[in-house]
Amino acid sequence: MAVATHVKRAFKYRFYPTHAQAAELSRTFGCVRKVYNLALAARTEAWARQERVGYNASSAMLTAWKRSEELAYLNEVSSVPLQQALRHVQAAFTLFFAKRAGYPRFKSRKQSRRSAEYTTSAFRFRDGELRLAKMAEPVAIVWSRPLPKGASPSTVTVSQDAAGRWFVSLLCRDPGVQPLAATNAAAGIDAGLTHLMTLSTGEKITNPRHERADRARLAKAQRELSRKAGGKGTNRAKARRKVARIHARIADRRRDGLHKLTSRLVRENQTLVIEDLAVRNMVKNRGLARAVSDAAWREMRAMLEYKCAWYGRNLVVVDRWFPSSRLCSRCGTVRAKIPLDVREWTCDCGTVHDRDVNAAKNLLAAGLAASVCGAGARPQRSTPGGQSASKQKTPRREP
Numbered sequence: 001m002a003v004a005t006h007v008k009r010a011f012k013y014r015f016y017p018t019h020a021q022a023a024e025l026s027r028t029f030g031c032v033r034k035v036y037n038l039a040l041a042a043r044t045e046a047w048a049r050q051e052r053v054g055y056n057a058s059s060a061m062l063t064a065w066k067r068s069e070e071l072a073y074l075n076e077v078s079s080v081p082l083q084q085a086l087r088h089v090q091a092a093f094t095l096f097f098a099k100r101a102g103y104p105r106f107k108s109r110k111q112s113r114r115s116a117e118y119t120t121s122a123f124r125f126r127d128g129e130l131r132l133a134k135m136a137e138p139v140a141i142v143w144s145r146p147l148p149k150g151a152s153p154s155t156v157t158v159s160q161d162a163a164g165r166w167f168v169s170l171l172c173r174d175p176g177v178q179p180l181a182a183t184n185a186a187a188g189i190d191a192g193l194t195h196l197m198t199l200s201t202g203e204k205i206t207n208p209r210h211e212r213a214d215r216a217r218l219a220k221a222q223r224e225l226s227r228k229a230g231g232k233g234t235n236r237a238k239a240r241r242k243v244a245r246i247h248a249r250i251a252d253r254r255r256d257g258l259h260k261l262t263s264r265l266v267r268e269n270q271t272l273v274i275e276d277l278a279v280r281n282m283v284k285n286r287g288l289a290r291a292v293s294d295a296a297w298r299e300m301r302a303m304l305e306y307k308c309a310w311y312g313r314n315l316v317v318v319d320r321w322f323p324s325s326r327l328c329s330r331c332g333t334v335r336a337k338i339p340l341d342v343r344e345w346t347c348d349c350g351t352v353h354d355r356d357v358n359a360a361k362n363l364l365a366a367g368l369a370a371s372v373c374g375a376g377a378r379p380q381r382s383t384p385g386g387q388s389a390s391k392q393k394t395p396r397r398e399p
Helices: 021-048 054-067 072-076 080-095 213-226 232-269 289-295 297-311 355-373
Strands: 007-014 116-120 124-125 130-131 155-160 164-172 186-191 193-197 204-205 271-275 312-316 345-348 352-354
Touching: 007 130, 021 054, 021 072, 021 080, 021 116, 054 072, 054 080, 054 116, 054 164, 072 193, 130 155, 155 186, 186 232, 186 355, 213 232, 232 297, 271 355, 297 312, 312 355, 352 355
Parallel strands: 186 271, 271 312
Antiparallel strands: 007 164, 116 155, 124 130, 155 164, 186 193, 193 204, 345 352
């Protein structure tokens, strides 16, 4: 798999703004949200009239908005984040028209992400010092890891999460991302809840259950928040930030563990095979929704996808209807049904299977077969009667 030279990579850091910087950034966040919603409303109205409004037209609208008395405050912040907001609206509609996303939604003051994007004309980065437009002092960044040598950021994104923490993300080319040395190792990965991952090698990776570790603290904080009066009271804001800090702690530990695990898998294996799980449907099960969300299977898959692309590895995704747990990895017999509480089962051929290890082995075999046969091949699927049957599409013959 070919890897593009010098991959663009975002390096995210905490920073601690001064009171003046925090006030300026908060105004910028509000203006960015306002411009985004105005542009989205204008495009929606034009869409109702069967007209289209592109980026150039919305940019002209932004100029008119700044000249109006009602929206004159838009001139108080840097114009670059406002222009970037228009580009984000354009990108959202591009995905919508390509049927890769739903219709863009308006940004809420309480729930939307507070962020602003600066391009090279609106910041200066020199000798590890970052200065943003409309700010006299440099940003006090905590350099938890060094940037690539000679890196020159092309975009800077400033954000604030619900816990009140400030972050700055520097997008720059990373020459350190290069294809790893090829290896013959391959692994099938069966995702689960008791064990986060079970590999075809027999290794089982324990599910850390980060949310369960902080469940009591989170429940107590949420009860305290529910007792606070509604509105914009100071006590309610403090209680809300306390809940957000616990959620942030859980998310940070989960993300850190997934990064370490996926990096190891990509480093050790040339080919990784996973199952196409319907996570959106699984979280509709009220009995499993919390555990499935805590496992973060979708986030794990996203990490494997971009890390395999970075380092020249192969990631194969097997069809979700492939009977990996019911298929005997030795003789190929497909069992009619195996309840979820059955963790071991014996095949008619006499082989005793660990449910998860057997599934990982079958995923690996199906993934390797699909990668050899080509993208059009689909793994084996079972018939309603439990017998094994091939569901591969027959190639159309040319006359």
